[in-house]
Amino acid sequence: MSEENPAEDVIYAVENHIATITLNRPHRRNALNWNAYAQLEAALKSASSDDEVRCVIVTGADPAFCSGDDVAEIMAGPKSFAATRSALTIVKHSPTPAAMAALECEKPMIAAINGAAIGWGMELAIYADIRIASERAKFSEMFIKRGLVPDVGGFYRLPAIVGPAKAAELMFTGDVIDAAEALRIGLVSEVTPHEDLMARAQALAARIAVNPPLALRFIKEGLTRHSYGSPREIGAWAIEAIRRLMETEDHKEGVASFLEKREPVFRGK
Template identity: 70%
Template sequence: MRSRTPIAPEAFVHTGHVLEDHVLTITLNRPERRNALNWRAYDELESAFRAADADPEVRCVIVTGADPAFCSGDDVGEIMAGPDGGIGQRKDSVIHRPANPTAMAALECSKPVIAAVNGAAIGWGVELALFADLRIASEQAKFSEMFVKRGLSCDVGGFYRLPALVGAEKAAELLFTGDLIDAAEALRIGLVGRVAPHAELMTQARALAARIAGNPPLAVQALKAGLRRSAFGDPREIGGWAMDTIYRLARTEDHKEGVASFLEKRAPVFKGR
């Protein structure tokens, strides 16, 4: 057990104060916004994964959210509601890079990552769960790749990981409809590996992480690298294409209508332009 640099209590992403059994827990910490991501939260999450990857004491990572949600995706009001669909507001934003750097930080982390999905995983919240190597869901968890409902496409996770986990046809159904599914359905189709009672979720996640962290770390990292190569290939090419596509769609009228209808709590009217 080793003390870590304290994280400011107002931080949107907590990495805890103690590294226990070589397992680091990353917790999204905007519960009042259902852990929705704004630019600052994206930056903090990227930094947390990069730091975990660089720390030789970290052998396994758990990513979760502060109850009641895992991650409800992009903060619509802060990211999507501005000019150019909001997504292009920052000159240094993820949309102006070859691939989403937060996604790449999660995908390129050499340590095994477990997603403990404690509640709703919506939009980029599903993507975050997909970036993990293993997923344990609370019985209260729900999942939706709802990008299509905002007139957008998904990030690299939906293209790179989802079809390999649930099959191409089921992935197409989830992406094209944006349907919401519960934990039982997620388990049935292979989106998650197990479902736990909500009160036992973190106990099960930590037990699994401890078993992984107890093995030789270099061998575990080599196994992870081999699995990624054999099952998924290189995510950067598809990640760059995904960012280009999101950037284009963010400037459409349908995207603006998807955001406006959400904020105004009404049914959208899409026009294909």
């Protein structure tokens, strides 16, 4: 992956010890299909293993950060549904590969959230160590609206970031919150004018990257151990829950209502 090929779903570039990973499907508001998930996983692993990289920035091509799964490609229609369920069965006893690549990245990670971070997009933001938001950013753990549960991020990290009660509220309701509310509850550490976002993220990354790489790695590990523990058990449970919920009528109604742009009617089946 490189900046020379803008047709790629994920752009990966390294400069001055900073790896920048940009989701590059702006026509789909950076919603992720299977190809994009694979490219994101590869980019995160590259950043983690590259000794030249000391800090990582994850962002999206405007107008969005990441609007979650590409519902039309991943969840709608018999072929895409079968492929998704098969993929979840394969990773049944482990969190999703892209999630683990983010969680196991050994380098400090900054999410520069330039727009909507919805569903798995919010999960991706949560996987970062530091979140800086544009004034245009919006957030939602909207899985409940599709009859599903979050990936490992919602259960594993969100309660430690915003507190158990606020995490429960966000997951139970699927409400959308703006950048100001995200700052108020501690989901992000800074809100900037949209045009200043990347400059602010790059400046912070540069301040981090001048420090000794091994110490940075141990600090990140220590913070993870203190705040979160191990993600693998909760991640495996979340994948099994998603796999089962994908068989329900409520999940199918959540997908259909999204594609048909109407309010869903859930029946508990």
